[in-house]
Amino acid sequence: MSKIIVRGGRRLSGTVRISGAKNAVLPILAASLLAEKGVSVIRDVPLLDDVLTIRQVLSSLGAGLRQDGDTVFVDASSLQSFEPPYELVRKMRASFLVMGPLLTRFGQARISLPGGCAIGTRPIDQHLKGFEAMGADIALGQGYIEARTHGRLKGAKIYLDVPSVGATQNIMMAASLAEGTTIIENAAREPEIVDLANFMNSMGAVVRGAGTSMIRIEGVDMLHGAEHTVIPDRVEAGTYMVAAAITGGDVMIEGAIADHLTPVISKLEEMGVDFGECENGIRVTVSRPLRAVDVKTLPHPGFPTDMQSQIMALLMVAEGTSVVTETVFENRFMHVEEFRKLQGQIRVEGRSAIVTGGAKLVGAKVCATDLRAGAALICAALRAEGETEITGVHHIDRGYLGITEKLAALGADIRRIEAEAALAREAEEAQALRLEEAEGEVPAEAVFAREERARIQVRPSWA
Numbered sequence: 435m436s437k438i439i440v441r442g443g444r445r446l447s448g449t450v451r452i453s454g455a456k457n458a459v460l461p462i463l464a465a466s467l468l469a470e471k472g473v474s475v476i477r478d479v480p481l482l483d484d485v486l487t488i489r490q491v492l493s494s495l496g497a498g499l500r501q502d503g504d505t506v507f508v509d510a511s512s513l514q515s516f517e518p519p520y521e522l523v524r525k526m527r528a529s530f531l532v533m534g535p536l537l538t539r540f541g542q543a544r545i546s547l548p549g550g551c552a553i554g555t556r557p558i559d560q561h562l563k564g565f566e567a568m569g570a571d572i573a574l575g576q577g578y579i580e581a582r583t584h585g586r587l588k589g590a591k592i593y594l595d596v597p598s599v600g601a602t603q604n605i606m607m608a609a610s611l612a613e614g615t616t617i618i619e620n621a622a623r624e625p626e627i628v629d630l631a632n633f634m635n636s637m638g639a640v641v642r643g644a645g646t647s648m649i650r651i652e653g654v655d656m657l658h659g660a661e662h663t664v665i666p667d668r669v670e671a672g673t674y675m676v677a678a679a680i681t682g683g684d685v686m687i688e689g690a691i692a693d694h695l696t697p698v699i700s701k702l703e704e705m706g707v708d709f710g711e712c713e714n715g716i717r718v719t720v721s722r723p724l725r726a727v728d729v730k731t732l733p734h735p736g737f738p739t740d741m742q743s744q745i746m747a748l749l750m751v752a753e754g755t756s757v758v759t760e761t762v763f764e765n766r767f768m769h770v771e772e773f774r775k776l777q778g779q780i781r782v783e784g785r786s787a788i789v790t791g792g793a794k795l796v797g798a799k800v801c802a803t804d805l806r807a808g809a810a811l812i813c814a815a816l817r818a819e820g821e822t823e824i825t826g827v828h829h830i831d832r833g834y835l836g837i838t839e840k841l842a843a844l845g846a847d848i849r850r851i852e853a854e855a856a857l858a859r860e861a862e863e864a865q866a867l868r869l870e871e872a873e874g875e876v877p878a879e880a881v882f883a884r885e886e887r888a889r890i891q892v893r894p895s896w897a
């Protein structure tokens with residue numbers, strides 16, 4: 435089990451380059467399946483675990499894939515399967531985004547219920563409602579969803595009960611090769627929806643209104659491969675903004691697009707963080723004590739749920755009391771327990787977390803419970819006195835390319851130890867404790883607990 439070790443207290447300064455957006459590249463790679471002819475060339479693809487998973491999903495269906503640096507080439511002219519393997523789909527929720535392309539191009543798809551971070555129940559009813567409205571038959575059973583069409587899908591008017599990002603993307607893709615016009619009402623408006631629409635339009639699709647709550651798709655007979663450069667990751671950029679602010683730093687976030695980050699920048703400005711927009715990015719500086727603010731997560735252009743845990747890390751050290759309300763996912767406060775281990779003062783009341791600011795954070799052993807929680811723990815650890823050891827690193831690997839290297843280049847004292855080295859470290863610590871115990875300084879139970887923990891941690895990662 436890999437670990438990230440951070441010694442807090444270093445002020446970050448310098449420039450960090452933002453990678454292509456995970457949440458844009460996953461639907462774009464899924465959309466490349468729509469091309470009957472030609473090769474799609476996708477640039478600025480971050481080599482994240484989630485990207486490797488979607489690539490494996492495409493390969494398992496028979497698409498030809500090649501990677502050259504951060505450019506991925508996809509040839510989806512002939513596919514052999516309409517059923518991505520369960521082992522891949524359970525790893526990542528975004529695997530379900532191949533449903534729309536498969537259904538519209540081949541008239542069938544069979545996919546297991548998707549997995550991913552445990553931040554809520556995350557139903558897929560709105561995706562299925564859209565496919566059914568376009569004439570697909572959907573059958574559910576034994577953890578699988580089977581969809582079939584009778585001839586081409588038919589354009590339809592679909593009102594989403596919630597502006598779901600994934601449902602909007604899946605329906606957009608399904609509608610692109612349907613007969614006639616599809617209108618999605620109450621569509622999600624995230625920048626990643628616009629990026630997907632831009633890619634699809636360069637494939638020959640006709641998608642209008644992406645970025646607004648009403649998207650209109652005119653179905654066409656055929657789509658072809660196209661070239662596209664993925665937008666920079668706004669959540670990664672926002673995370674480095676928090677990392678800079680929490681250390682009182684001065685960091686240039688290269689490639690960040692201010693328009694995509696308006697809700698995050700506005701809240702950080704309210705707290706007292708300074709921003710300067712430059713030609714190639716956004717500069718973040720802090721010159722005064724930070725103030726508490728209330729935050730409520732909402733679909734775009736509201737404050738993003740994917741930045742909730744990171745801003746909470748910053749609010750722990752701001753002056754005053756803040757209320758953070760999570761309205762998008764019902765179980766996205768798992769980081770609170772871990773923040774408490776770092777001496778954060780937070781209590782949860784229903785969908786809100788009350789954060790008492792001014793905490794003097796102290797390093798501890800913590801666990802990343804999901805992707806953004808992991809990033810938030812790193813931010814808090816950069817500020818905490820002493821050493822913080824973060825496990826659950828596989829969550830962080832889903833969404834942050836080279837986070838330890840990027841932070842170290844900004845001056846952070848951070849390093850990663852891979853599974854075997856982490857085990858050796860545990861064993862060394864247990865040995866040190868044993869020696870202390872022999873000298874009568876540590877109770878025997880502490881040694882046993884440490885050894886037990888080392889033993890338990892080994893099992894899953896070696897399996």
Ligand SMILES: CC(=O)N[C@H]1[C@@H](OP(=O)(O)OP(=O)(O)OC[C@H]2O[C@@H](n3ccc(=O)[nH]c3=O)[C@H](O)[C@@H]2O)O[C@H](CO)[C@@H](O)[C@@H]1O
Nearest residue numbers: 457528556557558559560561596598599600601740762763
């Ligand atoms: C790969 C990707 O892009 N992931 C992002 C995407 O996830 P994802 O696309 O899964 O998130 P959704 O926008 O679909 O989910 C938003 C809310 O709608 C609900 N819902 C969704 C679909 C559905 O059929 N029925 C339903 O009730 C969900 O449970 C959740 O409460 O948007 C989320 C919300 O901004 C982000 O946190 C994720 O990082």
Ligand SMILES: C=C(OP(=O)(O)O)C(=O)O
Nearest residue numbers: 527528550551740805806
């Ligand atoms: C929740 C996230 O991703 P996913 O939807 O892939 O689980 C995220 O990116 O924070």
